[in-house]
Amino acid sequence: MGSPAREALAIRRGEYGVASAILTEAANWLTHSGRQLWPPEEVSEDALRRRSAPDSVLTGYWRSIPVVTTLLEWRDDMFWPGIDDAGFIHRLAVRRAAAGQGHAQAMLEWAANEAASRGKECLRLDCVATRTRLCAFYERCGFERVGSWTRAPHYEQALYRRPVASRG
Template sequence: MTAPLPATRADVRGIWSLRRQREDWLIARGIDQWRPGEVPVSVIREQVDRGEWYVLREEEHHVIAGLRLLWQDPDFWGPDDGTAIYVHGLMLDLALAGEGLGAQLLGWAAAQGALQGKTRLRLDSAATNPRLATYYEDSGFSRQGQRQVGDFFEVILWERPIATTG
């Protein structure tokens, strides 16, 4: 896998399209997580402008995977003690599911955290998605709690240590 690159404004529609693909997939399976159209293009554009999105592209501008990296996440995790990096919105084109790309992206995110001295990789998932919970458990994450976040669904908070070198 080549490393994800910082998203540009040219990637906004591609990120949004991946999100919509996943929203429709979740709804078709009766999983109450991402609801169709709940994140407008304008929100993704703002996140890209803040430098939060990283993408993998096929050819020049076709986004095939993406994730947001945050250095704090008070809305989901509360105050940060400076030891964690946070992943949101990890997604890849459904045609690539099962090829290990998600695990590679999580490894890349952990490496970005390690470069900044972080020792923990954190993320969350909808409590209503047991398949995703199993995926994170199998990926070495441990449950750190469960909480209701605003008007969103209830989430499970996940954490995995970041391997340090040296």
């Protein structure tokens, strides 16, 4: 697909069906590779509509092709109760055909700029702590592990924070 570094992603909001398709593809790939993360019912279009406002559902297009999606939310009462200094990243996923081409990093950069434009200090996210490659990816993207949270009885979540450039 080429290098997205030369071309910016075009971000669209509220495309629940497209976001669900990307998330479902990622969920199926993870399940088939023995690393289930999201059950299909959690990434369905209906589930996304129940969970998130349209402006929180982001889809990144590269050359008119939807390649990446995430939820950028402004509250996370489960993992970050009472914290309002951040944008919270959830369910970041890239189409398999576009994996490894910088689209996830570009989406995180876009989200950081959006958070800064809203006066936020950082981006925050959580991920399964035992997914070492995923944790390493977030660390390469400038996130620092700042804690953990045990999602009993299942697994430990790593909590990450990344400062954003202020827009003052």
